Amino acid sequence: MIHSYLLFFFAGLGAFNGLVLSLYLLWRQPVTPAHRWLAVLVLTLSLRTGKSVMFYFWPEISKLVLQVGLTACLLIGPCLIGFVRAWADPQRLHTRSDPVLGLGLLGLAVGFGLAWPYPDHPDLWGGPVWKLIQYAWLGCLLLAGGLFVRATRCEVAHVPADGLTSRHVAAVIVGVAAVWLAYYTAGLTSYIVGALSFSVVLYLSIIVMLARRRAGRAPTPYQDRKIAADEAAAALQSLHQLMAEEHLYRDTTLTLPKLARRLGMPAARLSQLLNDNHQIAFKPYLAQVRVEAAKRLLSAPGGGAMEQVAEAVGFVSMSTFYSSFRKVEGTTPAAWRQAAQQASQAGS
Template sequence: MDGTGPASYLLFFFAGLGVFNGAALAVYLLWRRPARPAQRWLAAVVLMLSLRTGKSVLFYFWPDISKLVLQVGLTACFFIGVCLIGFVRAWMDPERRQTRNDPVIALGLLVFAIAFGVAFPYTDHVRLWAGPVWASIQVCWLACLGAAAGLFLRASRHGCIDEAPGALTRTHVASVIVGVAVIWLAYATAGLTSYIVGALSFSLVLYLSTSLALAWRTPRPTAEPYRDRKIAQTDADAALRALQALMTDERLYKDAGLTLAKLAKRLNMPPARLSQLLNDNHKTAFKPYLAQIRVEAAKQLLRAQAAASMEEVAEASGFLSTSTFHRSFSKVEGTTPAAWRQAQLRLESGS
């Protein structure tokens, strides 16, 4: 070990403990139930960071470490950004409607990375790995960081977030992106400071994130505040009229990012009370109710605009994508939008 003073041992302990705790956290996230897709991707991000920083710790204190360790660490570094994008996309799409193939893509990249490492091992191609490969990985990591931040901002702007109980919040996801950015910056500027700073930054980010997560954690209520309290009929009628006005007059359903919280805010009522109103008076939850409203709007457009494409109808009805539009329409009407339109045209023509 380079250096035998107390400061050197303390540095090794702090950096090494961060690596160990990161690996332990990754295992915990993988085995924790219920295991959501975003949770698995987050485990992959933490694991890749642990491997990358573990390589840094070993190389800093034992410069003559096997080149295979360096190769594994740099390969893991390449996958930090890849897994970060997978994490943000999974958070945006908890039902895996558009991200089902993301693990397959990541597996393909892993096979490519392994094949490249076998064909060009670090031991025989030191200049290649220490030069172009390292630089390319840093650029790729930065590009993935930018892409992940862009996806996060778009999801936040349109309200495309997982609101299920126990799901990761917008704050959690932002913290992960910022933390990974801090670690990238530490490694990118290591030439101006010290190589071990990258590993130390991972430990610092890990401990700080864990502390903030525990500090911000608030106990969940055992029951919704309105569950056992019936809404007065006069209040329910007034709320339903206001809800109807928002949907028919203002056509609020056209907002693709409309959420229960947004709608409740427009109605000036707590989300739990709006949820109860829908369940008591429409016998349905918010998402099925909104899908029904949008499908009815789509049916009007399909009748009135025979030349409109399905993409145009979906967008005008408030659906995020044509696939969501087709799925919701088929679930409500029992047929596809195109088949429904054809049936309406035949009825109108009398054939």
């Protein structure tokens, strides 16, 4: 009896905590697309887990509850893919339509449930539908893993505004895989293992998050040590030379860690060098370098269209190009080019 109570407590508490966590992710600020996808992913896992708990302890529960749980289970894989894609594309260059596709899949799932409800078609839901959901979930897991590997290899696994690092994303993928494996092997173990796996993964994630937060409060190795003036001058000269000779600013995926590796110094050291000794953060510095390169192209005869100039110096969009140029020069690229051409004609 006590054993059953413990199973119910931990499995049910995991589902409840998942619901609370999903609401927190939706209401915390700032709410980014990656956070929204993660919130929906946790919500679907919670619904699936809650369904497992109810069915395990109350086998005669309404089939509609089982239908809701299986519908949520169908959405776990697509939500995982949406989360990884949103994390890998913080500027939403290729993922703007992902929420629409997700809502479309939800509509199809709900429509199927209305046309063939579980109470009237138990064999359909308990057989082909359940198998389809299992293998679709597995396929989405593999696809999400592939997207994650490709993103990390392309050096987009920096720390964006949503604060999600590659380790966080990897933990989410591994956690979802653990829950899938638990349900897939339920015939060899027990049906409640899936619900317990979700609880364990959730609790471990919270523990790791708290541990990382404590670790993040510790001072960085270079926080209390200033860079000497001569050392900073040499490092800045190497940085400017590297940018000028190898045109690293053209890389649209250039990040602070990637640039630090090219310079042979820790990322924290490069950040300190730019902020303390160059009075500029990494992103404004990179934008400044790109604007200077754009000015050289704009002043050259036949410099090309604005879109070509922006792409040639590493800007991913025209809006970013124009806003960065205005911040640095106080005018638009077109106005600057016109003024440069007039000055050149007057000088000749």
